[in-house]
Amino acid sequence: MDHLQWMRGELDRLAAAGQARALTESARARREGWIIRNGRSMLNLASNHYLGLHHEVNEDVMSRWNDYADRIRAESGSGAVGSEAGKSGEPGGSPIRTGATASRLIVGGDPILGSFEREFAAYKGTEACLIFGSGYMANIGIISALAGRNDLVFSDKYNHASIVDGAILSRAKVFRYRNRDMNHLEQLLRKADPAKRKLVVTDSVFSMDGSIAPLRELVELKERYGAMLMVDEAHSGGVFGLRGEGLAGELGLTQRIDVHMGTFSKAYGCYGAYASGPALVIDYLINKARSLIYSTALPPMLVYAIRDQWNIIRTEGWRRDALLRKADWLRGELRSAGFDTGDSECHIVPVIVGDNERSLVFGSKLQEAGIAAVPIRPPTVPEGSARIRLTPMATHRDDDLRMALDIIVSIGLELGVI
Structure with a gap:
């Protein structure tokens, strides 16, 4: 040794x-x-x-999951549903499956996954949504899909390590601007080659400081210099917004941000992550985000858990x-x-x-x-x-x-x- x-x-x-x-x-x-x-x-x-939702799964929660699974299978015409299906041994009989077994691009996704993505996109006020295995996987997959070797990434100096790593993996040239310093960011954008693709990335709430990103100013800068803007709502999702949509939603900036990313492992008290935004962006990520393409999908039973927590968040202000x-x-x-x-x-x-x-x-x-x-x-x-x-x-x-x-x-x- x-x-x-x-x-x-x-x-x-x-x-x-x-x-x-x-x-x-x-x-x-x-x-x-x-x-x-x-x-x-x-x-x-x-x-x-943050919201105290990390409770143990109890019989009431399991009952809601089973009821929802029955409704989804009935709507999708997937055959037997509920506990009776499980007893009969018919294909797809178990109302909650523990594993997805492969990438969604290989075996497809359980109906609950696509259904929840559509519901969550509507909740966020975006055209589409895509579920990832974790926040880390989402950030490295999204950033390395949107920026490449000949592109430019502008990242707040206090951004989470997963954003930093996503920028490195993208092979783009990375500029780190001083925390929340819009003058510094504008200086960097002004000097950048206008012909190059530019991506600005920021946390909405900085996880070690509890400070808030100046999203309005970021939106104005990205529009002025023709850049894309990605906002990580990991620590603001569930906490800000009328129904917990996040900081961008609370500020009325949803439509002016190109990619919203967030996790279900913080305020949601569960696990997993999402990207939401224009349908064009989500379709592009399905084809280019390697951490999605080459990873097994979230287990359906976990998606049920996320959805249950989400229902609590949006109704219990x-x-x-x-x-x-x-x-x-x-x-x-x-x-x-x-x-x-x-x-x-x-x-x-x-x-x-x-x-x-x-x-x-x-x-x-x-x-x-x-x-x-x-x-x-x-x-x-x-x-x-x-x-x-x-x-x-x-x-x-x-x-x-x-x-x-x-x-x-x-x-x-x-x-x-x-």
């Missing part, structure tokens, strides 16, 4: 720099907003399940109201106590600590006190800006958040952060 020892050297280097990482296990606790981690009950301030109210309160209290919460303006609230080692100590003390909130360190965030990323949920009890605030303030004083 001597030929692998370079790995040990790199792991030792990461540990010395305070950048080593390890997997942990957790399970949902009985009390809402809590998890069991390392055998202990902890208040969960670390997840992306109280969850969005509660989430943003709780986040506003927490951010205001932290700032009043002297913490640096950066440019946060929504439901993601960072506590910027600075150096890696102190952030690790801060995170360790939080977990000892029963708070699940982990340190975020470079390269995920810029050097010198290690932080504790706090994410309240709509279903957190106010008393629990007050308890967490007291603990955070106490540790902050102890470590000299405030």
Whole structure:
């Protein structure tokens, strides 16, 4: 194994720099907003399940899935439906299949997948929609399909790693503009060869900062310079908009954005991702997005789960109201106590600590006190800006958040952060 020892050297280097990482296990606790981690009950301030929808599948949910499966099969003329079909052994009898078995371009897709794509496109206010296996797969597939070796990609410096990797895989020339700096972006666009294809990509909500992209200005710039605009709604989907459509929908910019991407693994509390936009764009992605073409489709039972969560999101607006109210309160209290919460303006609230080692100590003390909130360190965030990323949920009890605030303030004083 001597030929692998370079790995040990790199792991030792990461540990010395305070950048080593390890997997942990957790399970949902009985009390809402809590998890069991390392055998202990902890208040969960670390997840992306902003609306509190990461519930366990129960009999009511399964019943809704079965009813919907029966209706879809009846409409599609696919033969026997429901539990009776399962008993009879007829083809396609099981109402919920656990696997898709191959790419949609090989074996086709379960009727629920195409049906949900049409429904979701209408919800987003776009002509068409395409479901991907995950947000990472969506971003690398979309970006590398829309831009190639002779093209230009303009990416916000704080964009998610999946956007960064998608731009690299595209083989296009990549320009990273300063976070939310529209003057810098315009300088880059102005200097660009007008004959080249140009793609501007941004997160709508930056996941480590809780800051919001200037979508109106981005739309104006892309139209002025003839560029395409792709917006990643991963952390704004379900949270913004009258029915949770996302930030672009809330601002009335849907039709002026070329590609909307988002995930079902954050506020939706499930898994998977989507691209939505003009039918021409979606048809192009079906033919060019390699992460779609060469990947097995989402299992039908997972699509049922996504659709069920989506129905809750678009009808239970109280969850969005509660989430943003709780986040506003927490951010205001932290700032009043002297913490640096950066440019946060929504439901993601960072506590910027600075150096890696102190952030690790801060995170360790939080977990000892029963708070699940982990340190975020470079390269995920810029050097010198290690932080504790706090994410309240709509279903957190106010008393629990007050308890967490007291603990955070106490540790902050102890470590000299405030």
